[in-house]
Amino acid sequence: MTQRNLFLLPGDGIGQETMAEVRKIIDYMNAEQGAGFTTDEGLVGGSAYDAHGVAITDADMEKALAADAVLFGAVGGPKWDAVPYEVRPEAGLLRLRKDLELFANLRPAICYPALAAASSLKPELVEGLDILIVRELTGGVYFGEPKTITDLGNGQKRAIDTQVYDTYEIERIASVAFELARTRKNTVCSMEKRNVMKSGVLWNQVVTETHKAKYPDVKLEHMLADAGGMQLVRAPKQFDVIVTDNLFGDMLSDVAAMLTGSLGMLPSASLGAPDAKTGKRKAMYEPVHGSAPDIAGQGIANPIAMIASFAMCLRYSFNMVKEADNLEKAIANVLDKGIRTGDIMAEGCTKVGTTEMGAAILAEF
Amino acid sequence: MTQRNLFLLPGDGIGQETMAEVRKIIDYMNAEQGAGFTTDEGLVGGSAYDAHGVAITDADMEKALAADAVLFGAVGGPKWDAVPYEVRPEAGLLRLRKDLELFANLRPAICYPALAAASSLKPELVEGLDILIVRELTGGVYFGEPKTITDLGNGQKRAIDTQVYDTYEIERIASVAFELARTRKNTVCSMEKRNVMKSGVLWNQVVTETHKAKYPDVKLEHMLADAGGMQLVRAPKQFDVIVTDNLFGDMLSDVAAMLTGSLGMLPSASLGAPDAKTGKRKAMYEPVHGSAPDIAGQGIANPIAMIASFAMCLRYSFNMVKEADNLEKAIANVLDKGIRTGDIMAEGCTKVGTTEMGAAILAEF
Numbered sequence: 107m108t109q110r111n112l113f114l115l116p117g118d119g120i121g122q123e124t125m126a127e128v129r130k131i132i133d134y135m136n137a138e139q140g141a142g143f144t145t146d147e148g149l150v151g152g153s154a155y156d157a158h159g160v161a162i163t164d165a166d167m168e169k170a171l172a173a174d175a176v177l178f179g180a181v182g183g184p185k186w187d188a189v190p191y192e193v194r195p196e197a198g199l200l201r202l203r204k205d206l207e208l209f210a211n212l213r214p215a216i217c218y219p220a221l222a223a224a225s226s227l228k229p230e231l232v233e234g235l236d237i238l239i240v241r242e243l244t245g246g247v248y249f250g251e252p253k254t255i256t257d258l259g260n261g262q263k264r265a266i267d268t269q270v271y272d273t274y275e276i277e278r279i280a281s282v283a284f285e286l287a288r289t290r291k292n293t294v295c296s297m298e299k300r301n302v303m304k305s306g307v308l309w310n311q312v313v314t315e316t317h318k319a320k321y322p323d324v325k326l327e328h329m330l331a332d333a334g335g336m337q338l339v340r341a342p343k344q345f346d347v348i349v350t351d352n353l354f355g356d357m358l359s360d361v362a363a364m365l366t367g368s369l370g371m372l373p374s375a376s377l378g379a380p381d382a383k384t385g386k387r388k389a390m391y392e393p394v395h396g397s398a399p400d401i402a403g404q405g406i407a408n409p410i411a412m413i414a415s416f417a418m419c420l421r422y423s424f425n426m427v428k429e430a431d432n433l434e435k436a437i438a439n440v441l442d443k444g445i446r447t448g449d450i451m452a453e454g455c456t457k458v459g460t461t462e463m464g465a466a467i468l469a470e471f
Numbered sequence: 472m473t474q475r476n477l478f479l480l481p482g483d484g485i486g487q488e489t490m491a492e493v494r495k496i497i498d499y500m501n502a503e504q505g506a507g508f509t510t511d512e513g514l515v516g517g518s519a520y521d522a523h524g525v526a527i528t529d530a531d532m533e534k535a536l537a538a539d540a541v542l543f544g545a546v547g548g549p550k551w552d553a554v555p556y557e558v559r560p561e562a563g564l565l566r567l568r569k570d571l572e573l574f575a576n577l578r579p580a581i582c583y584p585a586l587a588a589a590s591s592l593k594p595e596l597v598e599g600l601d602i603l604i605v606r607e608l609t610g611g612v613y614f615g616e617p618k619t620i621t622d623l624g625n626g627q628k629r630a631i632d633t634q635v636y637d638t639y640e641i642e643r644i645a646s647v648a649f650e651l652a653r654t655r656k657n658t659v660c661s662m663e664k665r666n667v668m669k670s671g672v673l674w675n676q677v678v679t680e681t682h683k684a685k686y687p688d689v690k691l692e693h694m695l696a697d698a699g700g701m702q703l704v705r706a707p708k709q710f711d712v713i714v715t716d717n718l719f720g721d722m723l724s725d726v727a728a729m730l731t732g733s734l735g736m737l738p739s740a741s742l743g744a745p746d747a748k749t750g751k752r753k754a755m756y757e758p759v760h761g762s763a764p765d766i767a768g769q770g771i772a773n774p775i776a777m778i779a780s781f782a783m784c785l786r787y788s789f790n791m792v793k794e795a796d797n798l799e800k801a802i803a804n805v806l807d808k809g810i811r812t813g814d815i816m817a818e819g820c821t822k823v824g825t826t827e828m829g830a831a832i833l834a835e836f
């Protein structure tokens with residue numbers, strides 16, 4: 107029987123509660139469908155810091171590296187605002203991305219029909235919205251050196267961050283975007299600031315060359331990242347796949363997520379390169395939302411983004427396309443029935459907590 | 472009589488047409504109000520490149536440095552997409568900002584009541600919106616060194632951009648934000664990515680210290696820049712003054728501008744430090760919109776952002792508060808009367824061109 111090895115990192119805040127609902131789906135798939143998932147669990151973020159003084163231990167990193175896929179909840183919270191920079195909760199997430207070489211971050215911004223009214227945009231602008239943001243995740247200003255704060259004397263300090271991109275880094279993320287576009291509306295919009303940044307100039311060149319050499323059938327457009335932010339707000343449906351760097355991707359994917367009115371619903375996948383021998387990619391799946399410390403532990407968090415992240419895991423790590431489709435359909439059905447957690451509550455709907463929402467989705471699955 | 476020395480740089484595309492309408496207002500103020508404006512004019516961007524092979528000449532830079540204020544139109548267009556990086560149109564704008572040391576960029580995002588319906592957001596979320604984004608303009612990744620593309624051999628290139636911030640740069644822009652907040656709703660939100668960038672860590676520290684030392688009466692909040700982008704889209708009216716760095720300011724001010732539905736209407740001011748002797752600040756005023764090459768030369772561009780930029784010039788460079796108020800009121804009146812250029816046209820309104828719009832505002836002034 108196929109062995110499918112998952113490593114769970116629920117992390118902090120609502121990460122615990124929402125991961126619990128995924129665990130039930132895994133158990134169900136093992137019991138009813140013989141899915142053969144094995145799971146192990148570790149600590150990341152503030153919970154790892156509290157237990158071990160680091161944002162993730164080397165032992166847990168080993169397990170993440172060995173797993174077929176990692177499921178990640180969320181990290182951070184005011185409790186750890188004052189811990190040293192090197193061991194802050196986010197450092198665990200960044201180490202996972204870097205050490206697993208998860209260079210391709212896929213962030214779908216989908217507007218669930220049942221939730222279009224929840225968007226701050228006019229419903230006609232977001233109904234049916236389906237954008238895929240492909241964000242470079244292991245390069246740029248997140249990891250470039252030097253990254254320092256120096257005391258200059260005289261009460262002056264100097265902070266430096268460095269944005270670095272090499273040709274191959276841009277080429278491989280562009281290829282992921284073009285490949286995915288072929289499975290969608292066949293259109294890629296590349297965003298950078300070539301009018302100000304040298305990395306934007308190189309980004310633009312390499313995307314253009316990759317397109318010409320390998321994907322001439324895909325429609326390619328270029329947009330300055332600031333104009334891209336504007337266009338996302340003005341007319342988001344003009345986009346299919348957006349490919350952009352680590353920092354612009356951070357900003358733009360958050361704006362896009364908010365447009366959908368479904369922030370608590372959006373999953374993401376972070377993928378590495380296919381292994382030369384096995385063709386398998388390292389992968390981590392996580393909700394776009396954060397740890398929401400204000401509502402943690404109350405049993406009211408929306409588990410949908412975490413469950414939808416598991417659906418992406420089924421699709422991208424295990425090629426379980428039918429199961430992924432079914433799980434996504436189960437989510438849509440539950441929403442259509444008017445079952446809602448507090449964050450997406452609307453008039454005439456039934457308000458439920460985290461476990462009821464998880465159970466409702468499992469019942470439709 | 473007071474001498475008031477203006478240097479006009481209409482630039483490319485619709486910059487020419489929109490600046491012409493400001494010139495009429497200047498002539499009117501000289502003739503009817505004895506305002507004593509003298510004007511000189513130069514070339515910037517693509518038009519400077521076509522004439523002189525650079526994005527701005529040293530001679531024009533001298534004039535900009537000597538003037539009491541610079542009025543700037545817009546630069547760029549597809550015609551100059553392939554010119555060398557160092558002399559691309561934007562280089563003229565960036566040199567002006569840097570050599571005049573215009574470190575404080577003020578970008579109001581105001582929703583004119585008559586235009587609330589034009590926003591892509593639900594009207595109740597933007598009606599009465601009045602945000603002031605204070606963007607650092609002479610530091611960060613725009614100007615930090617190294618800023619290079621290097622050939623690594625093997626067909627690989629490496630692009631590097633460097634974000635650099637010193638304590639004094641953050642302190643002075645924070646002070647501008649706090650001072651301005653005192654004239655408004657007394658609230659500042661500072662945005663950075665301290666969870667990823669060292670410059671974000673220093674930014675957060677220095678803003679906090681400046682607040683404590685000099686502006687404890689102002690309400691200060693901190694937000695991660697990605698969350699800030701989200702909140703701008705979700706509930707923009709929560710903000711009063713936002714202070715942020717050069718690159719985040721570029722992105723966030725464009726998103727904020729788009730929210731208002733009034734992109735063609737929004738002005739900006741870029742200010743230097745007050746002169747130690749005279750107290751005067753170097754200053755440049757420019758619309759937030761670009762050169763719009765697609766509609767240039769057709770006489771249909773909206774001149775309101777350029778005229779509103781001149782109103783900011785009256786206010787900040789010449790302390791002509793009454794005149795600035797009147798000019799801004801004239802703009803609002805014309806909109807209330809339903810007079811519209813094509814970009815803001817709505818049912819039941821009267822569509823006019825650039826010169827008619829300029830004339831209508833002058834008639835109300």
Ligand SMILES: CC(C)[C@H](C(=O)O)[C@@H](O)C(=O)O
Pocket residue numbers: 196199356666667697
């Ligand atoms: C938590 C933080 C380090 C992270 C990032 O900036 O990448 C988050 O904002 C995200 O988008 O996943």
Ligand SMILES: CC(C)[C@H](C(=O)O)[C@@H](O)C(=O)O
Pocket residue numbers: 301302332561564721
């Ligand atoms: C034209 C460009 C260099 C400029 C910038 O990036 O600052 C523009 O986008 C702006 O916001 O004024």
